[in-house]
Structures are given as C-alpha cells and as structure tokens.
Amino acid sequence: MTSIIEMPELVMEKIIEFSDFKAVLTLRQVCRNFRNFIDDLEDSKLPDSKFEQLEIISECNTKKIMLKFMDPNFVFYRIEYSASEKSRKFQEKTTKLDNSNIVDVAIRDLELILKFQKYNFQVLTLSFDDCQLQNKLSNTLGQRIKARSLSITVHHQSQVLPMLQFADPDTLKFLDLHWVDINLEIGVDEIVKTDHWRKAMEFSCDFQLLNLKAEDVCHFSSISLRTNSFDARDLDTLKKTFLNFFKLEYWYFDLKNFNEIDELSNLWGPPFMSGLSRTWYFRIKDSEERILQIEILSHRHPMFKEYCATYFYLIETGDVPEGTVVYDYDEN
Amino acid sequence: MSSTEQGTSSAAPAEPTTAPESAAAPEVPESFYYVHGKDKVVHKVSAGALQHSALIHGMISNLGYTEEQAKANPFPFENIDGDILQMVVDWCNQHKGKPTPPEDTNLPKQKEKLFDLVLAVNYLEIKELLTYCCKQVAMMVKGKSPEEIREIWMIPTDAEDEAAEKEAKKRAGKEAAGETAAAAGDAK
Known part of the structure; x- marks a missing residue:
C-alpha cells in the first residue's frame, strides 16, 4: 500500500496548500518527516x-x-x-x-x-x-x-x-x-x-x-498626548497646521505647566468663556460648513491636580454657539 | 466508458490556450488512443479526454498515429494499477471538454486507493484531478489530532521510527558479524 510519506514533494506542497493553518501545525507534530518538510517550505506556500x-x-x-x-x-x-x-x-x-x-x-x-x-x-x-x-x-x-x-x-x-x-x-x-x-x-x-x-x-x-515640539506632531491626523513643553507659540503653530491640513481629525493635548492663556488671547483674539473653558472658533480654508474649535479647559486648585486640557476639532458651522465670534481664516 | 465516445464527436475542441501545438488538431473525426496499466487491460480514450493529462497530451500531440497505429501501440503505464487507471480514464471521459467544477465528490474515500490515485495523477500530470485529490487528502485530517492523523495514515511516531531504525541497524550488524564469524570459520 502507498504511504503518505512516499508522496512526491509537489503533492505534499499541494496538500499543505489545501490544509488550514491549524492542520499544518498539527501535521508538524505527526512525525519528523512532516516537521522537516514544513519547516523547509517557503513561507508563501504555507496557509x-x-x-x-x-x-x-x-x-x-x-x-x-x-x-x-x-x-x-x-x-x-x-x-x-x-x-x-x-x-x-x-x-x-x-x-x-x-x-x-x-x-x-x-x-x-x-x-x-x-x-x-x-x-x-x-x-x-x-x-x-x-x-x-x-x-x-x-x-x-x-x-x-x-x-x-x-x-x-x-x-x-x-x-x-x-x-x-x-x-x-x-x-x-x-x-x-x-x-x-x-x-x-x-x-x-x-x-x-x-x-x-x-x-x-x-x-x-x-x-x-x-x-516635544509642535513641529514633531503636525503630521498626525489624530493625537492624544501629555507634554510639558508646549507654549502659546506652539499652539499657534498647531492651529495653523490644523486650518490648512484637511485630513486632521482630532487632537488632544494635556499640557502641564501651561499658563499662557493671555498670550493666546493676544495672538488669536479673545476667547468665548464658559466656566473653566476658553474656546476659540476659526473659519478654515475653503470651507463654509466646518469650523475649527479650540477649547482649553484649565483647572488650578491647591487641593486638586492642576491640568490644562486642550482640544482641537472640527464642528459644523451651525454648532457654533450664538453670539460667539468666529475668526476669519488667516493665511499667516 | 470508451464506447460512449462515438456519439459525441462535436465534443473536445482543442483549447488553444492549454494546447498550442494541437491548435490545428480538431479534425472532424475524433482520434482515439489506447492506454493500459499494470493489469494490461487496454482502455480506448479520445484525444479530447486525454488532454487532461499533460504527460499523455505531450506524447500524442506530435505522433500523428492512424487509428490502426494507435491501436497497435497502446501506451503502457506499468507503474499504475489497473483499477486506478480505470478511475483516471473515467474521470478524463467525464470531464472531456468541460470546465471542471470546483469540487469533485466522486473521488475514492479509501485512503489506500486515494494515495495510489494521487501518485498516478501526479505522474500523468492531470492538474485539476491532482488538485481535487490533494484537497481530499487535506480534508481527511482536518480537525484531527497528531495521534489521530498517525492512525489514519498509519505513520509511526518518531520514537517508534527510531526504534525500528535501531533494530534494523542491529540486525544488519548481527548479520555482518555472523558473516565475519562464518568467514573466520571458513578461514580455519
């Protein structure tokens, strides 16, 4: 009687081809002939x-x-x-x-x-x-x-x-x-x-x-990170990138030791203020429908951990709260 | 099997993609060739059916045999058992000039026959049938454990295999020793 061990290589290769991954791993355990054959096989011939x-x-x-x-x-x-x-x-x-x-x-x-x-x-x-x-x-x-x-x-x-x-x-x-x-x-x-x-x-x-520098993260479409090294200039660089780069989805930065809200107001204009949050709205290049929203939630309290959470994301124009200023797109 | 061929003369137009040399081959009367296996039983098969076998197709494509010559010179496949060759011929006839289906459920279920069929089909280079057979072999062991596979295919474990090898060596050694002892005895 013919034994499976006597099968020519080409036939064994075809049998392996039609076996699933688990079956091939099992075949490896059947005997050393199979194990050697499977181990010597090119990866492309494995399932x-x-x-x-x-x-x-x-x-x-x-x-x-x-x-x-x-x-x-x-x-x-x-x-x-x-x-x-x-x-x-x-x-x-x-x-x-x-x-x-x-x-x-x-x-x-x-x-x-x-x-x-x-x-x-x-x-x-x-x-x-x-x-x-x-x-x-x-x-x-x-x-x-x-x-x-x-x-x-x-x-x-x-x-x-x-x-x-x-x-x-x-x-x-x-x-x-x-x-x-x-x-x-x-x-x-x-x-x-x-x-x-x-x-x-x-x-x-x-x-x-x-x-970390602002330039290091500009290519990411989505970010969530913590850093202590961003200042107002960095956030401005990030804002410009976001306005010009349509693939961006969502950025979140937890900024340690950030206390340059006033500098940001000087750069961007006064924010919309509500509770702990400061929010700016910007028109983006060539789009009537979408607006960039930058929101900074900062919290300083002697009892609690200080934090400054900064969010960049796009919203529909209709979602901008009434009475808030939407700043025009500025190339520079 | 072969007697049914006569009525279907329009079948098996040679496919130029698979058989460039026989592009001019499909003359109206179909040509037949003869093959036999180990049991010497001769099977008459149409050239169209034989196209499935790359080996036989290569052999006959430049032969230009007349019917008499073909009958007088059957192709001998002494390495293939008669019943296996019969299966191969039947399959070639059934799939003559037809696109082959993705599955073939008519293959033998007994492993002894299946392995013999695989060897024959591999030798005759029947690509589609080899694919079906290999799929069937793979299906035999799907979901089985190494122990079950050893049992199904009657494969010894490595330990048994090594023991058998050792035993064989020992026996060979003993025989050699016996021979030298005998030779020494002769010398005395």
Whole structure:
C-alpha cells in the first residue's frame, strides 16, 4: 500500500496548500518527516493563519511569557510559558520544557507562527517587564512584524526605541504608548527621529513627553498626548497646521505647566468663556460648513491636580454657539 | 466508458490556450488512443479526454498515429494499477471538454486507493484531478489530532521510527558479524 510519506514533494506542497493553518501545525507534530518538510517550505506556500492581533507579554514577577493571538472571529489563542514550572501551556495542554530556556522556546514558537502570517496584523501589543525577552527578540527575530497599530506598554524609558524596532514602520498607522508608572516622563528627542513616528498617522500616549515640539506632531491626523513643553507659540503653530491640513481629525493635548492663556488671547483674539473653558472658533480654508474649535479647559486648585486640557476639532458651522465670534481664516 | 465516445464527436475542441501545438488538431473525426496499466487491460480514450493529462497530451500531440497505429501501440503505464487507471480514464471521459467544477465528490474515500490515485495523477500530470485529490487528502485530517492523523495514515511516531531504525541497524550488524564469524570459520 502507498504511504503518505512516499508522496512526491509537489503533492505534499499541494496538500499543505489545501490544509488550514491549524492542520499544518498539527501535521508538524505527526512525525519528523512532516516537521522537516514544513519547516523547509517557503513561507508563501504555507496557509494563512489569518490572525488579526498579536500580543507579546513578559511578566517579571510571575516569570511568565505570554503569546496571545486573535483570529477574525474574535477567538483568542493563548500560549503561556512558565520559567518556574518549566512548561508551555496551550489551551488545556501543558508541555514540560525540561532543559530548554522558555524565552528561546517562546521565540521559536513566535517565529513559526509568523511564517503563516500573510497579511498585516491589525494590532501588535508589546509589554516586556524584563529585558531578557526583549534582548533576545532583538537579536534573533529575523523580521519586523507588520501591523497597522502598535501598542507598547513602557516600563522604562530605554525600552521605547528597541521595542519600536520590532514593528515594521511601513505598515504602521497608529502608535500607542502606555505607562506602567503614572510618573513616567520620557524625552522624545530620539523617538521623533524614527520612521515609526514619522510614518504613523495617529498617535496616543498617556505619559508625559519631554522636549516635544509642535513641529514633531503636525503630521498626525489624530493625537492624544501629555507634554510639558508646549507654549502659546506652539499652539499657534498647531492651529495653523490644523486650518490648512484637511485630513486632521482630532487632537488632544494635556499640557502641564501651561499658563499662557493671555498670550493666546493676544495672538488669536479673545476667547468665548464658559466656566473653566476658553474656546476659540476659526473659519478654515475653503470651507463654509466646518469650523475649527479650540477649547482649553484649565483647572488650578491647591487641593486638586492642576491640568490644562486642550482640544482641537472640527464642528459644523451651525454648532457654533450664538453670539460667539468666529475668526476669519488667516493665511499667516 | 470508451464506447460512449462515438456519439459525441462535436465534443473536445482543442483549447488553444492549454494546447498550442494541437491548435490545428480538431479534425472532424475524433482520434482515439489506447492506454493500459499494470493489469494490461487496454482502455480506448479520445484525444479530447486525454488532454487532461499533460504527460499523455505531450506524447500524442506530435505522433500523428492512424487509428490502426494507435491501436497497435497502446501506451503502457506499468507503474499504475489497473483499477486506478480505470478511475483516471473515467474521470478524463467525464470531464472531456468541460470546465471542471470546483469540487469533485466522486473521488475514492479509501485512503489506500486515494494515495495510489494521487501518485498516478501526479505522474500523468492531470492538474485539476491532482488538485481535487490533494484537497481530499487535506480534508481527511482536518480537525484531527497528531495521534489521530498517525492512525489514519498509519505513520509511526518518531520514537517508534527510531526504534525500528535501531533494530534494523542491529540486525544488519548481527548479520555482518555472523558473516565475519562464518568467514573466520571458513578461514580455519
């Protein structure tokens, strides 16, 4: 009787082509002949894993690494590697990894799964709180992961640049940075020079960015960030950009130590005042229907945390409150 | 199978896209060729049906056999079992000159036959049928565990495989030792 092992390569390639991603991973476990054959196959001949999200997490206190994948039906697959138990757990199955380093095993698994990824991930999430995984990934990962959105949990300032390098800047549209420590402050001097920063269209960051200049963020269509380095001149630069650049959607800046409302009034004219908010309305270039609204909500109280929230967004002309001044478009 | 061919002379106009050399081929009386497998049972098949096989099509396209010559020189496929060749011929006849459907549910369900069919079809270079067969093989193991797949396809585990290899080596070693011992005995 003919055995499957005797099939010519071309036939095996076709069988792989018609199998789904899970079946091919299972075939790899059947015998070493299949494993070697699949591992030697060009990535283009493998079926698509169709994952939309990838999360890579390392946790120092639990000594664990987690790889999480989400498919288009919102089903999550989670592989957990434990250094203390020397094991890998996938769904209900636990495998002992007696003499292997879990970091090496996790990276090997990740690379294998990435071979099946034909399209860009929608979201890549990275959170490394020990540097072993990060350093090893930097040294061994043969490719940059293609994702539309990159979300990084930052444990330490030095992490941002190396973690950005795991993602391919060419596919990146949205860059999202999170803090673990609310008091984290990060200088952006090197970050703004990366392709990731330049190529992303949307940016969100919930810790304090130091040394940020208005020019650094003008290319983002959507922004949400905290910084201590903007003054009235910077906001004016941003206003001019917003008026001239139609693709802009929404900007939000949480400005620390900003107390130049008077300077803004000198530059832009008096604002519409209501409670804690100061609002300006500007006509935008070549548009009768839409108006730029800049609203600054500032709060100074000895008991509470001081804040100054600045919003830039477009509203319909009809939504401008009655009796308020709408400033004409000014090229300069 | 082949007897039904006579009535359908208008079928199988050679498709110039797949067969550039036979562009001038569709003469009105259809030509027939003869093939046989391991069991020597000869099948009469129209050139139109045989077009599915790139191998046979390549062989016959420049041959210019007369009916008598073709009958006298059947193509021997000694590496293909008779029943498998019969399946292939039937499939070629059924799909002669027709666009092939995306699925083919008439393929053998027993794995032994299916694997033999795959080898034959791969050898004869019948692209569409190979695709169906490979899809069917892939379907056999969809959703199965490695253990189940080993059982379905009768594949030993790596450990069993290694043990068998060791055993074979040992046996070979023993035989060699036996031979040298015998040779030593002879020398005495």
